[in-house]
Amino acid sequence: MATSRKKTTTPNRNPETGADRDQARPRRKGPVMTGPPSRAATDETSFDPWIIWVTFRRCWAWAIPAGAVLAGLTAMAVLRGFVPRYEASHLLVANDEYVVFNNVMKVSKDLARTETALILNPIVLDPVLADSSLHDVPSLSDPATAEANLRANLKIKGGGDPKSLEVRYQDTDRDAAARVCNAVVESYLRQRDSFDDARVNDVERWLEPEILRWEQEVEKRQSLVQALSEEALGFSPGHALDRAENDTNVALLTQLRSEIGDLKIELAMFDAGLADSGFSAGGAAKTGLTPGSVEAIVVKRAEPRESQILAAIENDSKVRETVRKVDRYRAMILDLEVKDMVRVSRTYYNELIRSLAEAESKLEGIRQEARPRAIAKLDQIAEEQYQRDLANAEREMEFQREQLLARLKQEGRESEQMKEARAAAVRMEHDAQRKVIASRLDILQSQYSEERQRLEKFGGTTAQLQFAQDELDVASGLLKKLRDRVAAIHTERRQDGAVRTLAVARPPKSPIETAPYKKLAMVSSVAFLIPFLIGLAFEYRVQRVTDASSFSKAGDMVPIMGEVARLPTGSRSQKRRRVFEESIDTLRANLFLSMDTNKTRSIAVVSGMSGEGKSSVSSQLALSIAKATGGTVLLVDGDLRCPDQHEIFGLEMGVGFAGVLAGKATLAEAVDTSLGGLIHVLPAGRLTASPHRLVSPSGIRDFIDDALSQYSYVVMDTAPVLSAGETLAVASAVDATLICVMRDVSRIDNVTRTTRRLEAAGASIAGTVFSGVSARQYSYRYGDYDYAIGDGSFGDSYHDEEQASS
Incomplete structure (x- = not known):
């Protein structure tokens, strides 16, 4: 059976007692809602993760194709704007070779750590930016962004070991990438060699006065030795000298002279080491800060939209x-x-x-x-x-x-x-x-x-001669070491610098990536999710009813009378049809076994909007009542605007409910009894006047009284409450009203407004029918307890039983 829109009804008078049904019927307790419930408002501002699954379940049919189209369009746009980038690489290595003297020239133990700051310094990059032969390079063609692009595209990393360094540069032109990379390295090597030359020159300038001073000292001591030698020859000093030299103290004196000479040499070499450290005059590299330009702020005049x-x-x-x-x-x-x-x-x-x-x-x-x-x-x-x-x-x-x-x-x-x-x-x-x-x-x-x-x-004089000779030896030794230091520096002074090229940059043969796969994946994923995000935002705004538990917590809602499984379609859904019929039987049992509604004879099935399952619930509920009680049931199609019941049962429209209300036919003449003796259907009929004019409160009360005098029960399908005001007259005239709520379709605010209108009209609301639950979920929550009839075959559908009973 096809689903239909929901309808709302309310009781008025009891024909059996003759009393006003407004006094006898059970009404929903509590004041009439005149404002939005605070709890519902709070729930609307909170985010339930379950809404993500609800969004996917409702939107996948259109969101997946739309997302695929958007992803394809964005991927095409990315591919259309993709420009391959090439990366050239220049490999450098620390020069640790020496000719004779090791450890004379400094060698960097971690080239990437010590040289990166120098390569990125303006004293290296400014000559590259000023090179007119590089102005045709795509990344350096605009002077305003040339420096920023140069720094962004220049990468420096280790070459695999601490003594190697790799300089890389990216550009859209493969030849330009190699040219800029080599230009940067050449500028760096020039600065590196300049610094090394300045440091060595400083050491040489410091050693020159020291060598000159010790040369003069050697000449002075040589003159002293010569004078003492001439004086000693005339006094025959050999015996005394032999005695002194044979004395054990001579060894101590010799050791002291040796240690004094070593300390003087160490002191001189230490001073030379200070100059070698780069803190002598003129030894420090002078680098200045180059002020950057302030970027202009562009202001546009807004045009009125x-x-x-x-x-x-x-x-x-x-x-x-x-x-x-x-x-x-x-x-x-x-x-x-x-x-x-x-x-x-x-x-x-x-x-x-x-x-x-x-x-x-x-x-x-x-x-x-x-x-x-x-x-x-x-x-x-x-x-x-x-x-x-x-x-x-x-x-x-x-x-x-x-x-x-x-x-x-x-x-x-x-x-x-x-x-x-x-x-x-x-x-x-x-x-x-x-x-x-x-x-x-x-x-x-x-x-x-x-x-x-x-x-x-x-x-005597011979001893003085010996001492003068020793001092001359010390000065000569120190002078020799200073000259050896200068000779070592001249010998080991590198012609190719402290850092040398191992492999120059060449134009790369292939780009860094043939296609922007990462960007494509990211952009396409975002584009694919956009329809789902739109659906999520819409679902979050409308706040649909997703399950019975969340509905019960959403503010001042009418308690759920029963859950109804989704109406099955097709001929192979026997189990799902059985579950649907069982859920209708459970709803009927809850209605007639409740202390508040066990005397109910007239029922209106309503909904706030169309498409919430009221027509299916009303028709199946009427069949369930007829089957369970054995009494005659009248099913009235009260939706005069868009009737469904005649299509559900395959009946002719006839004069119908509209004709009875207009006085064109009696109830017995308008009722269709072709479905059997237990269930009769009154179709809606064709409208000849405004529904508000036909469905008046007094006319509906008279119709209900007349129907209950001929039938045990009356079930009325109605028009949507929020769309058709005449439904309130029907709801106020019946004994009980059931509000249909469809899972993933009904909105909480619509259900709230429907409830307010029904209570304001004086309807007796028996409860809410939560429909649209899947057969699997219904069986999971309530179990699947089947039954067998006669020879063991399972129960048939309502339609088959009705045909058999008739």
Whole structure:
């Protein structure tokens, strides 16, 4: 059977007792709802993860094709705008080779860590940007973005071991990528060689005065030795000298002379090492900060959009006044139609129609007149905003320039302070170590002087000659070491620098990626999910009923009388049909076994909107009542606007319910009894007047009383409550009203408004019917307890039993 729209009904009088049913029937307790329930409002603002599954279940049929189309379009757009990028690589290695003397020239142990800062420094990159031969490179063609692109496309990483370095550059042109990569490396190597040359030159400049000083010292000591030798030859000093040399103290004196010479050499080499560390005059590399330019802020004048123009037109005083007049005419016309006063005041009604048409025509003209004024006003506002934005942009750029200058000054001061602090730390450490060496030298010289004075008593001039010769040897040795240091530096001074090229960059043969797979996957995924996100937003806004438990918690809702499985379709759904019929039987049992509704004889099945299963529930409920009680049941199709019951049972429309209410036929003449003796159907019939005029409260009460005098039970299918006001008259005339709620279709706010209207009309609401539950879910929640008849075959459908009983 096909599903239909929901309907609402309410009891009024009991024909068996003759009393007013408003006093005898059970009504829903509590005050009539006049405002939105706070709990429902709270639930609407909370997010239930279950809505994601509900969205997929409702939207997959259109969201998947739409998402696939969007994903395909975005993928095509990405592929269309994709430009292959090529990456060139230049490999560098630390030069650790030497000719004779090892450890004379410094070798970096971690090239990537120590050289990255220098390669990215402006002193290396600025010459590349200034190279006119590279201005045709795509990434460097725009001077405004050339530096940013150069830094963004330049990558520096280790070459596989600490002593190797790889410089990479990306560009859309393979040849340009190799050219820029090689240009960057060449600029870096020039700066690296310049720094190394400056450091070596500083060491040589420091050693030159030291060598000159010790040369003079050697010459002076040589003269002293020569003079003492001439004097010693005349006094035959051999015996005394032999005695002194045979003395054990001579060995001590010799050891002291050796240690004193070593300490002097160490002290001289230590001072040379200080100059070699890069803190001598002129040894530090001078690098300056290059102030960056402040990016200009672009301000555009906003043009008024059509939506803004329409809003401004509607805000015009004349337009608002005319709109209020149109609304008054419409309200007056609607009031006449609702109160069914058109036929009484036909002339007045026609005058209102003409006045409404004239007012609407006048409103359109006034809107056309207000349009130029609205555009002019919006242009004025846009111009004022544009001037304010210009002023704000100028102030922002001035602020950025001041911030940039302050930052550059601060960075310059911090750089000088750090350089001075490092130099001071090195000098302090040098002074401390030099003091230690000098202290040891003073002690040894003191011991040497004491020993020398003691030996001079025995050796005289010969001893002085020996001491002068020893001092000459020390000075000559120190001078030789200084000259050896200079010779080593000259010998090991690298011609190819501390870092050398291992492999130059060549134009790459293939791009980094033949297609932007990652970007395609990301963009296509987002595009594919857009329809689902739209569906999720819509479902979150409408707040549909997804299950019975969430419905029960959603504010001041009517308790659920029973859950009904989804109506099966097709001939192979025997089990699902049985589950559906069992759920209808359970609903009927709950209705007639409840203390509040066990005396019910007239039932209205209602819903807030169409498509919520009221027609299916009403027809199957009527069959279940007839089967269970054995009494005659009248099924009335009260949906005069869009009837369904005659199509469900395959009957002729006939005079129907509309004809009975209009007095064109009696109930017995209009009822269709072709389905058997237990179930009779009264189709809706064809409308000949307004439903509000036919379905009046008094007429419905008389009809119910007449029907209950001939039938044991009356079940009425109705029009949607929110769409058809005549349903309230039906609901107020019956003993009990069932509100149909369809899973994933009904909206909580619609159910709430339906309940309010029914309670305000005086309907006796027995409960809510939650339909649309799948057969599997219904069996999972309540079990599947089948039964056998006669020879063991399972129970047949209602339709088969009715045919058999008739």
